[in-house]
Amino acid sequence: MSLVRGTSLQGFPELVRELGGDPQALLDLAHLPAAAIGDHDSFVSYRGVVAVLEAAAALTGADDFGRRLGDRQGLEILGPLGVAARTAATVGAALAAIEQYMAVYSPAIAIEISAPARSRLARLDWRIVVPHAPPHRQSAELALGVTLRVLQLLAGPDFRPTSLHLRHRPLGDPASYLAHFGCPVEFEADTYGYVLPAAVLRRPLADDSDVHAVVQQYLSTIAVPTATATVDPITQLIRRMLPTGALDLDLVAGQLAVHRRTLQRQLARQGTSFATLVDQVRRDEAARYLRETDMPLGQLAGVLGLSEQSALTRACRRWFGVPPREVRRAAVAWSQEQVAPGQDPRPESSPG
Numbered sequence: 001m002s003l004v005r006g007t008s009l010q011g012f013p014e015l016v017r018e019l020g021g022d023p024q025a026l027l028d029l030a031h032l033p034a035a036a037i038g039d040h041d042s043f044v045s046y047r048g049v050v051a052v053l054e055a056a057a058a059l060t061g062a063d064d065f066g067r068r069l070g071d072r073q074g075l076e077i078l079g080p081l082g083v084a085a086r087t088a089a090t091v092g093a094a095l096a097a098i099e100q101y102m103a104v105y106s107p108a109i110a111i112e113i114s115a116p117a118r119s120r121l122a123r124l125d126w127r128i129v130v131p132h133a134p135p136h137r138q139s140a141e142l143a144l145g146v147t148l149r150v151l152q153l154l155a156g157p158d159f160r161p162t163s164l165h166l167r168h169r170p171l172g173d174p175a176s177y178l179a180h181f182g183c184p185v186e187f188e189a190d191t192y193g194y195v196l197p198a199a200v201l202r203r204p205l206a207d208d209s210d211v212h213a214v215v216q217q218y219l220s221t222i223a224v225p226t227a228t229a230t231v232d233p234i235t236q237l238i239r240r241m242l243p244t245g246a247l248d249l250d251l252v253a254g255q256l257a258v259h260r261r262t263l264q265r266q267l268a269r270q271g272t273s274f275a276t277l278v279d280q281v282r283r284d285e286a287a288r289y290l291r292e293t294d295m296p297l298g299q300l301a302g303v304l305g306l307s308e309q310s311a312l313t314r315a316c317r318r319w320f321g322v323p324p325r326e327v328r329r330a331a332v333a334w335s336q337e338q339v340a341p342g343q344d345p346r347p348e349s350s351p352g
Contacts, residue, residue: 002045002046002047002106002107002108002130003043003044003045003046003106003107003108003243003302003303004043004044004045004046004049004105004106004108004109005039005040005042005043005044005077005079005105005106006036006037006038006039006040006041006042006043006044007038007039007040007073007076007077007078007079008044008046008049008077008106009032009037009038009044009049009052009069010037010038010072010073010076010077011038011069011072011073012037012038012052012056012069013034013037014072015056015065015068015069015072016056016060019056019060019061019062019065020060021056021059021060026052026055026056026059027052029051029052029055030045030048030049030051030052030055031045031048032044032045032048032049032052033293040077040079041239041240043243043303045299046106046108046109046128046130047130047134049139050128050133050134050135050136050138050139051134053065053066053069053136053138053139053142054135054136054137054138056138057138057171063171063172064141064171064172064176064180065138066137066138066139066140066141066142066145067141067142067145067180069142069145070141070142070143070144070145070146070148070149071145071149073142073145073146073149074146074149074150074153075149075150075153077105077146078098078105078150079104079105079240081097081098081101081102081104081105088205089204089205090201090202090203090204090205091151091154091155091200091201091202091203091205092113092115092122092200092201092202094154094205095111095113095124095154095201096113098111099111099112099113101251104240104241107129108128108129108130109126109127109128109129109143110126110127110128110129111124111125111126111127111147111193112124112125112127113201115198115201119198120197120198120199121162121195121196121197121198122195122196122197122198122200122201123193123194123195123196124147124151124193124194124196125191125192125193126140126143126144126147126191126192126193127191127192137168137171138171140166140167140168140192141166141171143192144164144166144181144192144193144194145180145181147194148161148181148182148194151194151196151200154203154205155200155203156203159196159200160182160183161181161182161183161194161195161196162183162194162195162196162197163183163184163185163186163194163195164177164181164183164184164185164186164193164194164195165185165186165189165190165191165192165193165194165195166185166186166187166188166189166192167188167189167190167191167192168187168188169187169188170185170187174187234252234263234267234274234277235277235280235281237252238252238277238278238281239281239285242278242281242282242285242303242304242305243302243303243304243305247278247305249263249264249274252274282304282305282306282315283315283319285303285304286300286304286312286315286316286319286324286327287319287320287327289303290316290324290327290328290331291327291328291331292331294328297309297312297313297324297325300312300324312324
């Protein structure tokens with residue numbers, strides 16, 4: 001299953017309500033948990049996100065639903081992607097970092113930056129990389145709206161693309177696109193994306209720029225200086241990156257701006273290893289999902305970064321001595337037990 005962070009729908013419930021719709025009914029229709037919406041640490045089905053955006057546009061009659069939602073989002077939805085871009089010296093370097101690590105946000109999405117030598121123009125292309133992708137006009141317009149906000153944060157509020165390319169026909173009044181994106185729009189193009197002045201990519205990111213402040217604000221929760229790297233931030237990164245399927249030692253080391261061997265030595269001094277931490281995080285997350293949710297086991301395997309459901313079954317037997325269904329059944333049985341009056345219903349430790 002292709003996943004995306006819950007922040008991809010940040011602002012969705014509020015916008016639907018403003019347009020007279022019922023956000024919970026739409027989320028239920030797409031099998032998306034309401035608690036995950038807007039949550040940076042939660043992952044949801046990308047196909048579900050695509051479906052709920054199309055359904056919301058149809059239900060509310062807002063052809064520009066994706067564009068409106070994009071106005072409510074910005075760089076903050078990307079989470080750990082900012083870690084990869086934090087040392088970027090220019091706009092182009094920052095975009096290249098986001099391009100490289102887009103799977104941390106969602107493996108279903110890809111962007112590509114191209115700037116041919118001696119050309120005055122560069123391109124930023126956006127695409128869905130899931131097989132047999134469903135119609136995704138609203139998702140594309142949402143993503144490109146957020147992209148424009150990120151570009152304006154990086155390059156300055158005066159930035160305007162040279163042109164916008166959309167693969168679909170206009171949704172509503174074509175003139176509204178010029179007003180929204182601030183540039184000419186080519187409809188029914190071969191790709192989704194922007195053409196922009198190549199010189200923009202060379203703009204430096206000053207230490208006191210808005211983008212530096214924003215990146216530092218949300219990176220402070222997950223990144224630490226190399227000299228004081230500990231198990232906690234590494235464990236936090238592992239937990240956040242497991243569902244992307246792109247987790248490995250090199251990627252985590254890169255996120256923390258240290259060499260893999262340095263990271264290995266730091267962990268060894270603390271009596272652990274990267275593989276041990278990954279296994280511990282998987283075990284903890286498996287226990288939490290099995291005891292607190294009814295997520296299908298095949299989906300849970302994907303959330304844990306496992307190749308298939310059978311791998312989850314083998315891991316649960318090793319961790320808990322029983323298959324995952326037994327872990328879930330025991331948790332349900334425990335929750336149904338009678339609690340004596342005045343007794344705290346919370347156990348001292350969760351059942352094993």
